[in-house]
Amino acid sequence: xxxxxxxxxxxxxxxxxxxxxxxxxxxxxxxxxxxxxxxxxxxxxxxxxxxxxxxxxxxxxxxxxxxxxxxxxxxxxxxxxxxxxxxxxxxxxxxxxxxxxxxxxxxxxxxxxxxxxxxxxxxxxxxxxxxxxxxxxxxxxxxxxxxxxxxxxxxxxxxxxxxxxxxxxxxxxxxxxxxxxxxxxxxxxxxxxxxxxxxxxxxxxxxxxxxxxxxxxxxxxxxxxxxxxxxxxxxxxxxxxxxxxxxxxxxxxxxxxxxxxxxxxxxxxxxxxxxxxxxxxxxxxxxxxxxxxxxxxxxxxxxxxxxxxxxxxxxxxxxxxxxxxxxxxxxxxxxxxxxxxxxxxxxxxxxxxxxxxxxxxxxxxxxxxxxxxxxxxxxxxxxxxxxxxxxxx
Numbered sequence: 001x002x003x004x005x006x007x008x009x010x011x012x013x014x015x016x017x018x019x020x021x022x023x024x025x026x027x028x029x030x031x032x033x034x035x036x037x038x039x040x041x042x043x044x045x046x047x048x049x050x051x052x053x054x055x056x057x058x059x060x061x062x063x064x065x066x067x068x069x070x071x072x073x074x075x076x077x078x079x080x081x082x083x084x085x086x087x088x089x090x091x092x093x094x095x096x097x098x099x100x101x102x103x104x105x106x107x108x109x110x111x112x113x114x115x116x117x118x119x120x121x122x123x124x125x126x127x128x129x130x131x132x133x134x135x136x137x138x139x140x141x142x143x144x145x146x147x148x149x150x151x152x153x154x155x156x157x158x159x160x161x162x163x164x165x166x167x168x169x170x171x172x173x174x175x176x177x178x179x180x181x182x183x184x185x186x187x188x189x190x191x192x193x194x195x196x197x198x199x200x201x202x203x204x205x206x207x208x209x210x211x212x213x214x215x216x217x218x219x220x221x222x223x224x225x226x227x228x229x230x231x232x233x234x235x236x237x238x239x240x241x242x243x244x245x246x247x248x249x250x251x252x253x254x255x256x257x258x259x260x261x262x263x264x265x266x267x268x269x270x271x272x273x274x275x276x277x278x279x280x281x282x283x284x285x286x287x288x289x290x291x292x293x294x295x296x297x298x299x300x301x302x303x304x305x306x307x308x309x310x311x312x313x314x315x316x317x318x319x320x321x322x323x324x325x326x327x328x329x330x331x332x333x334x335x336x337x338x339x340x341x342x343x344x345x346x347x348x349x350x351x352x353x354x355x356x357x358x359x360x361x362x363x364x365x366x367x368x369x370x371x372x373x374x375x376x377x378x379x380x381x382x383x384x385x386x387x388x389x390x391x392x393x
Contacts, residue, residue, distance in 0.1 A: 037208050044080050044212035045072040057088035057223075060109050061131050068131070071157070078212040081134040081184055081201070087221045091228040126393075129238055130224045132158040133186060139213045141206075142166050142182055151183070160240055161187050163196065179203070182215055186225035189239065189265035197225035236390040237293050239263045245364075247285035249274040251383075259285040262386045267304055272385040282316075283369040283384045289391070292322050292363050297355035297392035298337075302373075303385060304349045310384045311348050313340040314371035319362035326364060333360050340371055348373055355392065365391065 040047045045062065048055040062068050072080070088109060096106040109127075135157045143166075145152055151165025163185040185198040199221040207214040222228065244259035251257045256269030262285075273283050302311035316336045324331040337354045369384040 037206050037213075040207050040209045042209060043073050044078065044209045044214055045069065047207060047209050047214060048072075048082060054084055055082055057085045057109055058083045058131070061088075061127055065128050065131075068128070068135075072135075072212070074211065076137075076211045077139050079136040079138065079140045080212045080214050081199075082207075082214050082216045083134060083221065083223055084217065084219055086219045087217065087223040091223040094222070095228055129158065129160070130228065132156050133160055133162055133225070134184070136162075136164075140164050140182075141213065142180060145182060151185070153187070158238070160238060161189070163187055163193075167200070184215075184217070186227070188227075189263075192266065195266065197227065199225065236299065236392050237289070237295070239265075239289075239390070241290045243288045243290065245286050245288050246366075247271075248283040251275060255385075259287070262389050263287070265388065267301070267387060270303060270385050270387045272310075273383045275383045280382070281369060281371065281384075284366055286326070286364060286366045289363055289365065292361055293391065294359050294361055294393070295319065295365075295391045296357070296359040297353060298335075299351055299353045299388075299390040299392060300386060301351045301388040302348050303387055308345065308348045309372070309374040311373045312369045312371070312384060312386060313343050313348070313373045314338040314369075316368040316370060318366040318368065319360045320364040320366075321361060322363040324364070332366065333362070335360075336370070338371070340373070343373060353392070 040050075042050070045059070048059050048062075062072060072078075092108065099106055133156045136154055137157055138154075140152070140154070145164050146166035148165070151163045153161055153163050156162050163183075165183045165185070166180065167183045168180045181203065182201045183198050184201070185193070185196040187193075188195045188197065190196070199217050201215045202218045203216065207216075242263050244263075247259050250259065251272040251274045253272065255261070255272060256264075256266075257272045259271045261269035262271040271285065298317050300312065300315070302308065314337070316334055318332040318334045320326055320331050320333075335354075335356045339352060367386070367389060372384050
């Protein structure tokens with residue numbers, strides 16, 4: 001039987017159809033062809049508003065904050081990562097699943113979504129911190145970011161560090177011959193990228209408005225970089241810039257050891273006091289939060305690696321206002337928490353939350369260890385340590 005040979009034109013057509021099939025919705029390849037920058041005659045906020053059914057949730061959140069609305073409506077040179085509605089829907093769904101476990105009513109971005117009489121709206125401050133991570137006070141193009149293989153560390157508009165990186169992905173049958181996109185990463189207050197959460201743009205083609213360059217994130221991104229539920233279920237203050245100004249002692253090692261290591265969002269590092277001939281309890285450190293905050297509680301994370309000796313189980317948190325003489329004991333407002341009678345080897349490694357009323361306005365806080373854990377409790381244990389400490393709204 002004589003074999004039939006396909007003509008060259010038919011082969012080319014088949015290859016073209018196979019290549020076209022690589023653009024799959026919901027993946028980073030979706031609509032990732034490179035095109036020229038599109039120009040929009042108006043501000044970035046006007047552009048987002050004009051894209052009905054695409055960025056409605058992002059517009060709703062921005063308009064919660066008059067200063068953000070004004071910023072995105074004013075002359076300037078910004079970069080904005082546009083967040084599709086699907087990204088907010090994923091975040092809300094996951095958040096309300098956690099709320100349901102706590103027998104709490106669902107929360108939403110818009111009053112139009114309230115499904116129960118006891119439904120509510122999201123915490124304004126938590127939303128502002130998250131939406132700000134997608135906005136930068138200068139223009140970033142793919143070409144500029146492509147100069148570095150590790151990306152560019154840059155503060156977003158509220159000073160929170162993000163990382164922007166140009167990425168050329170793999171295509172079928174070729175290495176690094178695929179779509180060119182931008183990777184936006186939440187650095188999670190850590191220099192180690194294993195703790196980062198990342199999102200990709202759907203294309204390097206951007207929209208140039210009168211005041212911003214707009215990059216569009218993929219449909220499968222989750223607003224808040226997969227930390228939305230954690231941050232809004234337990235809203236804590238951003239610790240960027242917080243500076244230790246005094247401490248009992250620090251003991252450097254593979255675990256870090258400085259007070260700053262209790263503020264770095266790295267679960268593998270911690271503050272640790274000296275273990276050789278230190279003075280007795282109590283032990284302490286003091287932190288300058290750089291501005292006055294309204295604080296309603298504290299969360300501490302003791303050691304999670306199984307070495308629980310020295311973990312605080314009875315501690316005091318003291319607060320002082322801006323301009324106070326910190327050497328004057330009368331300026332400090334004190335809250336003491338003792339959970340020594342309820343903790344054991346299993347529960348000591350969990351985060352522990354403590355709330356107080358009324359809330360305290362303070363610029364400085366001092367963490368004082370009164371008693372520590374070591375299989376059983378010691379009031380005179382010679383050292384202490386702490387993985388992380390957060391201040392709650």
